[in-house]
Amino acid sequence: MMPRAALRATRGGLRFAAKAGYTFTGRSFAPAFAPAFARSFSDLRFAPTHEWFKAEGDSATLGISDFAQGQLGEVVYVELPEVGSKVSAKDTLCTLESVKAVGEVYAPVDCEVTAVNEKLQDEPATVNSSPEEEGWLVKVKFTGDVSSLMDRAAYEKHLESEKTEE
Incomplete structure (x- = not known):
C-alpha cells in the first residue's frame, strides 16, 4: 500500500501531467497527443x-x-x-x-x-x-x-x- 504523502504527490503529478498533455497509462505517463516532431514526413x-x-x-x-x-x-x-x-x-x-x-x-x-x-x-x-x-x-x-x-x-x-x- 502506498503512503498518503506519496498518494497525494501522485495525484498532483496526475493533475500536472494532464495539464501538460499527458495521460497515465497505469505504469507511466504517455503523451496524450502525437508530438509534431515525431510525425513521419512523406516523400509524396x-x-x-x-x-x-x-x-x-x-x-x-x-x-x-x-x-x-x-x-x-x-x-x-x-x-x-x-x-x-x-x-x-x-x-x-x-x-x-x-x-x-x-x-x-x-x-x-x-x-x-x-x-x-x-x-x-x-x-x-x-x-x-x-x-x-x-x-x-x-x-x-x-x-x-x-x-x-x-x-x-x-x-x-x-x-x-x-x-x-x-
Missing part, C-alpha cells in the same frame, strides 16, 4: 488536381490523394492506360468511375507508363481503402521539372484554400 508530392507523385530518380509512382478519393466516392471501375503509353503534362492519364461520378487523373509531367496496378482491375475500391499506398495507379518514367508539385504541408494548405473558395 501533390498536384493541384489532387494526384500524388512519388519520384525515385527518373521513375515515379502516381495515384490520387485521400481527399480526391473521398470526393469521388466508391470507385467501381478503373480505366488504366497501356504500358508504353506516352502522356503529356496535364493530359488525362486514366479514368476512375465511381458510384457518384467519373473522374479523370491527369499527368503532372510528361511521362511514359511503365507499369499499371493490375490489382485495380479486380479490386477498384483499393483506390478508396489505400489511396496513397496499395491503390497506386501507374508507374512512369518522367521528364520535366517536378518542383512545382507541393509537399504534404503545402497541399493541405491548398485544400484549405479550396474549402474557403466554395
Whole structure:
C-alpha cells in the first residue's frame, strides 16, 4: 500500500501531467497527443488536381490523394492506360468511375507508363481503402521539372484554400 504523502504527490503529478498533455497509462505517463516532431514526413508530392507523385530518380509512382478519393466516392471501375503509353503534362492519364461520378487523373509531367496496378482491375475500391499506398495507379518514367508539385504541408494548405473558395 502506498503512503498518503506519496498518494497525494501522485495525484498532483496526475493533475500536472494532464495539464501538460499527458495521460497515465497505469505504469507511466504517455503523451496524450502525437508530438509534431515525431510525425513521419512523406516523400509524396501533390498536384493541384489532387494526384500524388512519388519520384525515385527518373521513375515515379502516381495515384490520387485521400481527399480526391473521398470526393469521388466508391470507385467501381478503373480505366488504366497501356504500358508504353506516352502522356503529356496535364493530359488525362486514366479514368476512375465511381458510384457518384467519373473522374479523370491527369499527368503532372510528361511521362511514359511503365507499369499499371493490375490489382485495380479486380479490386477498384483499393483506390478508396489505400489511396496513397496499395491503390497506386501507374508507374512512369518522367521528364520535366517536378518542383512545382507541393509537399504534404503545402497541399493541405491548398485544400484549405479550396474549402474557403466554395
